[in-house]
Amino acid sequence: MSLDPTGMTSAAEAVDGSGQRAATPDGKAIEGRSPWALGWQRLRRDRVAMISLVIIGLIVLMAIFAPLASTLTGHEPNEQYRQIGLSPDGLPLGPTSQFWFGTDDLGRDILVRIAFGARVSLLVGVVSTGIAVAIGVVVGLVAGFFGGIVDTVLARFVDVALTVPFLLVAIALVSITGPSLTITILVIGFFSWASVARIVRGQVLSLREREFVEAARSLGASDPRIMFVDILPNVLAPVIVYTTLLIPVVIVVQAALAYLGLGLPPPTADWGGMISDGQKYYTTAWWFIIFPGSALLLTTLAFNLFGDGVRDAFDPRADQLLK
Amino acid sequence: MSESDGSGTPKPVLSPSQDTRHDDPLLRLEHVSKSFPVQSSKLFRRGHEFVHAVDDVSLEVRPGETLGLVGETGCGKSTLARCIARLYDLSGGSITFDGKDISHLSRRGMRPLRSEIQMIFQDPYGSLNPRRRVGSIIGDPFAIHGIDSRTERKKKVQDLMERVGLNPEHYNRFPADFSGGQRQRIGTARALALRPRMVICDEPVSALDVSVQAQIINMLKDLQDDFGLTYIFISHDLSVVRHVSDRIAVMYLGHIVEVAPSAELFEKTRHPYTRALLSALPVADPDAADSRERILLVGEIPSPTNPPSGCRFHTRCPKARPDCVRTDPVLQRVLDDGAEHQTACLHPLAIDEDMSLSRPQIEDTEIDTASIPGQETNTGGSQ
Numbered sequence: 001m002s003l004d005p006t007g008m009t010s011a012a013e014a015v016d017g018s019g020q021r022a023a024t025p026d027g028k029a030i031e032g033r034s035p036w037a038l039g040w041q042r043l044r045r046d047r048v049a050m051i052s053l054v055i056i057g058l059i060v061l062m063a064i065f066a067p068l069a070s071t072l073t074g075h076e077p078n079e080q081y082r083q084i085g086l087s088p089d090g091l092p093l094g095p096t097s098q099f100w101f102g103t104d105d106l107g108r109d110i111l112v113r114i115a116f117g118a119r120v121s122l123l124v125g126v127v128s129t130g131i132a133v134a135i136g137v138v139v140g141l142v143a144g145f146f147g148g149i150v151d152t153v154l155a156r157f158v159d160v161a162l163t164v165p166f167l168l169v170a171i172a173l174v175s176i177t178g179p180s181l182t183i184t185i186l187v188i189g190f191f192s193w194a195s196v197a198r199i200v201r202g203q204v205l206s207l208r209e210r211e212f213v214e215a216a217r218s219l220g221a222s223d224p225r226i227m228f229v230d231i232l233p234n235v236l237a238p239v240i241v242y243t244t245l246l247i248p249v250v251i252v253v254q255a256a257l258a259y260l261g262l263g264l265p266p267p268t269a270d271w272g273g274m275i276s277d278g279q280k281y282y283t284t285a286w287w288f289i290i291f292p293g294s295a296l297l298l299t300t301l302a303f304n305l306f307g308d309g310v311r312d313a314f315d316p317r318a319d320q321l322l323k
Numbered sequence: 324m325s326e327s328d329g330s331g332t333p334k335p336v337l338s339p340s341q342d343t344r345h346d347d348p349l350l351r352l353e354h355v356s357k358s359f360p361v362q363s364s365k366l367f368r369r370g371h372e373f374v375h376a377v378d379d380v381s382l383e384v385r386p387g388e389t390l391g392l393v394g395e396t397g398c399g400k401s402t403l404a405r406c407i408a409r410l411y412d413l414s415g416g417s418i419t420f421d422g423k424d425i426s427h428l429s430r431r432g433m434r435p436l437r438s439e440i441q442m443i444f445q446d447p448y449g450s451l452n453p454r455r456r457v458g459s460i461i462g463d464p465f466a467i468h469g470i471d472s473r474t475e476r477k478k479k480v481q482d483l484m485e486r487v488g489l490n491p492e493h494y495n496r497f498p499a500d501f502s503g504g505q506r507q508r509i510g511t512a513r514a515l516a517l518r519p520r521m522v523i524c525d526e527p528v529s530a531l532d533v534s535v536q537a538q539i540i541n542m543l544k545d546l547q548d549d550f551g552l553t554y555i556f557i558s559h560d561l562s563v564v565r566h567v568s569d570r571i572a573v574m575y576l577g578h579i580v581e582v583a584p585s586a587e588l589f590e591k592t593r594h595p596y597t598r599a600l601l602s603a604l605p606v607a608d609p610d611a612a613d614s615r616e617r618i619l620l621v622g623e624i625p626s627p628t629n630p631p632s633g634c635r636f637h638t639r640c641p642k643a644r645p646d647c648v649r650t651d652p653v654l655q656r657v658l659d660d661g662a663e664h665q666t667a668c669l670h671p672l673a674i675d676e677d678m679s680l681s682r683p684q685i686e687d688t689e690i691d692t693a694s695i696p697g698q699e700t701n702t703g704g705s706q
Contacts, residue, residue, distance in 0.1 A: 034497060035454060211450035215513070218408050219464045220430075220437035233454035 039237070042313040049309020055302040059295075063118035070116075073100070075109035077116040078267040082107045092285040102287035104277060110287065113269035114295050120263075120270040121299060124185055125251040131189030132250075133243050136196025137235070141227050143197065144204025154197070161194035167256075174262040181264055184257060188250050199242055203235040237314040244307035248300035255296055271296045347422065348383035349521060349553050350407065355380045355416035355426075356577075357399075357406050361628055374627050376402040378577035379416070381654065384521070389547065389554040391568030391585065393561055393600065395624055399577040400557045401445070404525045407555065408442050409433050421520070438468065438517035443543075445526040447506035451498040457484075457509055458494035464516040483512040486549075488542060504535035508542065515546065521553040529558060540567055561604050565589065570663070573597045576627055576635040579654055583664040591674055593657055593666035596636050598678050618678055634669065642670050643683035 033041075043049055062069070070076055085093055085107030093103045101110040143154035170187045177183050207213065208231065216226050257263055258272025266273070271292045278289030358373040377399040384390045392400050405411045407418060409425060417426040425436060444450035451460055462480045465471050471479065481491035487508040498506055507527060514522055524543065528536040544567065547554060558564045564571055565585055572582040573594065581594040592598045599618040620639045625631050631638050637647035647669055654667040672678060 034456075035499075211444045211446050212452040214405075214410055215442070215444055215450050215510070216452075216463065216467075217410055218437065218442045219467050219513070219517075220434045221463070221467045225467065230452055230455075234452070236454075 035237070039314040043309055046309040046312065049306050049313075052302040052306035052309065055298065056306060059118055059299055059302070060122060062115050063122050066112075066115040066119055069112050073098075073109055073112055075099075075112050077112045077269050078108065080106045080108055085109070092281060092288055094285070094287055101291040102285065104274070104288055105281060105285075110274070110291050113274060114271070114292055116269040117271045117274060117292065118295065118299075120181070120268070121251045121254060121296070123181070124188065124254040125247045125303075127185050128188040128192065128250045128254075129243055129246045131185070132192035132246065133196050133239060135190070135193035137200050137232075137239060139193065140197040140200025140202075141204055141232065141235075144201040145208055145223070145227050145231065147205075151201070155201075158194045158197050158201075161191065164191070166191045166253075170257060171260065171262060174257065179262050179265050184254060184263070188253055188257075192246060192250065196239065196242060196246075199238055200235050203238060204231055207231050207234050241307065241311040241314055244303060244310050248303035248307070251296070251303070252300055349386040349421055350382075350384040350555075351419040352380055352382040352407070353417050353419070355403070355406055355418060356414045357402050357411055358414045372628055375577050375630055376627055377406060378630070380574075380577070380579050381416075382572060382579065382582070384553060384555060386520070386553055387551060388569040389556050389567050391564035391571040392555060392557045392574060393559060393564050393571060394574035395600075396559060397624060397627070398574045399627070400559075400574055401525055402577075403574070404442065404523045404555065404557055408440055408523055409436075410442075434468075438464070439519050440521050440523065441514040441517065441519040443507070443510050443514050443522060443524045443527045446530055447503045447510060448498075448530075450510050451506055453498055455497075456494070457489075457496050457498065457501070460498070461509060461512045461516060463513060468517065470517075479516070480512075483516055486515070486546070487512045488538075502535075503531050504539060507531060507539050511539075511542070511546070515550065518550065519552070521555070523555045523557070525557045526559070527556075528563060529560060536563065543567070561600055573600065576625065576630055578635055578667060580636065580668070581664075581666045582654070583660075583666075587661075587664055591660065591664065593660065593664070593671040594636075594668045595640050595642050595670075595672060595678060595681075598672060634667070637683075637685065641678055641681040641683060642672075643685050644670060645685050648685055 066077075075081065081103065085099060085103040087093060092105050092107070093099055095102045099109050099111070101114065104110055104113070139154055139158070143151045143158075170191070173187055174183060213226055213230055216230050221230070254263070254270075255272030255275065258270050259276040261276065263270050263273045274292035275289055275296070278285070278292065281288045355377060356375070356379055357377040358375045361372040361374055380399075380403060382390070392403065394400050402411065406413055409418075409428065413426050417424055419425070420436065420440065425433065428436070451457075458477065458480050459466075461483055462476045465476045465479065470476075477494070481494060484491045484494070489505060489508050489512065493500070498509065501509065511527075527543065528539050531539060540563065543554070546552060554567070556564060556567050568585050570582065570584050571588045572579050573588075573596065574580065575596050581588065581592075581597045583591070583593075588597065589601065592601060595618075599620050602618045618641065622639050625635070625638055631648075632651075633649050634640070634643075634647040634652050637643040640647065650669060652667045652669045654665045656662060656664065657666045657668065657671040658673070660666070
């Protein structure tokens with residue numbers, strides 16, 4: 001999750017001009033900072049968003065270095081430690097010095113499985129959102145820019161995508177093809193683009209009437225150039241905001257599918273599946289459901305709070321208040 | 324008038340003085356019309372209502388001159404400008420630029436001509452992309468037409484910035500970092516990048532502070548001399564237009580009602596509408612302001628969806644007569660005017676005529692008559 005403050009570098013290389021603008025206290029001249037740089041600066045002052053960003057960073061690190069958790073604890077994610085990981089009655093063990101987050105019903109280390117589960121959640125969250133945003137942006141751009149018949153047809157597609165009962169279709173699809181990471185990512189991605197398309201289309205409708213679009217046209221710019229060079233940068237802010245808020249939704253949806261038994265085929269660790277398994281034991285082994293549940297909660301909460309911060313920092317209305 | 328600037332291809336520089344009067348016009352409009360369909364309601368959008376924004380406009384613009392185009396808001400000035408720049412397709416008529424008919428060129432066909440005809444826009448805030456750096460905005464014409472490498476472009480852009488009075492070091496700034504006047508300079512630099520022969524200035528100063536207006540106008544005049552530009556200068560501000568224009572065309576409801584050399588338009592005003600516009604000009608001297616003739620037009624500008632019959636101005640004209648309701652006057656020489664001075668009026672004003680005493684002599688019922696069925700219109704031709 002890197003929100004690159006594009007323009008920070010080029011802002012630094014801009015030379016000081018006639019001194020028409022005051023310099024900041026630290027002596028750095030305020031020069032040609034992009035709207036992105038300004039938004040990033042606002043975001044950095046938002047403490048909640050920055051804490052969320054740190055948490056997101058930690059979760060990402062956990063996912064990347066999941067094998068390290070395995071090395072440190074000496075426990076493989078799918079290894080069943082029936083001798084040391086289960087009570088003599090065959091029940092899961094609570095948190096101990098050896099199994100920090102306890103073990104599950106098969107004697108597997110919950111901590112290690114959470115670390116590996118983060119990979120699934122983040123991968124699905126990021127890739128599905130990426131697919132959704134890519135489709136949504138293109139559809140929204142084309143519909144808003146060309147209008148007319150194109151718009152009408154695409155708007156119907158959006159309506160269909162928004163009205164189809166997602167969960168039912170997802171369950172049906174997964175049960176036909178069998179659960180797999182690819183199908184999960186694709187299904188979620190293809191069902192989330194419609195609202196992105198709506199947002200983008202609305203913005204493009206107003207942007208294409210602006211004079212700078214007319215100016216580009218009077219210079220002989222082609223339609224694709226106007227769409228991607230002139231209009232796209234202006235819709236990026238709401239798209240980025242929506243993207244950060246879509247990721248947690250997608251993660252929860254993936255967990256929900258896994259919870260319903262449509263996640264990854266066992267024994268692969270994923271949070272939704274762990275919660276599903278854990279609920280059978282919630283009276284006897286609270287750690288079994290609490291730890292994966294907390295991981296899911298913490299992740300979505302961090303993404304949501306960060307998304308709120310991004311919205312506050314990049315919202316065009318906030319922009320106008322500052323003018 | 325100076326020579327071409329030396330950089331880029333030299334363009335023939337022609338002065339707007341007497342000796343070029345009989346040269347071929349750079350731009351010729353013949354019966355140009357533009358109408359937009361109106362969507363009255365979503366359910367019944369098949370209704371065939373049209374806004375006749377520009378209706379049967381014929382004009383000539385000579386190389387090197389500045390043609391002023393004035394009129395109230397909504398009279399079709401900007402639509403006409405966009406028709407000439409071919410941002411809109413024409414509904415009828417033809418546009419000839421430099422001897423070439425450009426009225427039906429496709430967008431691809433227009434591409435080479437884009438470097439010849441450029442526009443400066445009204446809104447210095449809206450006409451620059453807020454998310455792009457000034458250098459890339461001004462360099463856009465080069466990028467679009469694939470001219471020069473990146474480094475050459477940067478040098479050219481900085482040259483242009485200097486020409487329009489901007490600090491070239493501000494290359495990497497964003498439009499938001501500039502004032503309205505500076506932004507209009509940016510827009511001008513962009514328009515001049517490809518060394519056009521004709522620049523359409525669509526109210527380039529009306530969004531600016533009065534003190535800045537003068538700077539921008541003087542800059543435009545200097546650039547005209549330096550680059551040998553032909554201007555179409557659109558404004559609703561007659562005092563600005565008078566200052567910059569060699570000739571002035573007055574528009575009302577999509578029609579040209581009077582066209583004349585600047586001085587003559589002010590001295591020998593023929594059309595009652597022009598007179599009314601002139602009388603609304605502020606005068607600095609309070610005594611003169613008190614004594615001068617003031618003509619207050621009654622009513623609103625009629626809807627261009629359903630323009631009045633006959634002379635379009637008859638609903639508000641103090642000199643309206645019954646024949647004004649029936650006959651649409653042709654733009655032609657009236658009274659003892661020279662060939663340069665054309666007026667579309669059945670009852671043109673004599674030079675010393677006091678129009679403030681005139682009262683319309685038509686029945687009230689006739690005033691709002693919708694256009695007479697079967698009346699000649701020039702819309703809906705080629706689209």
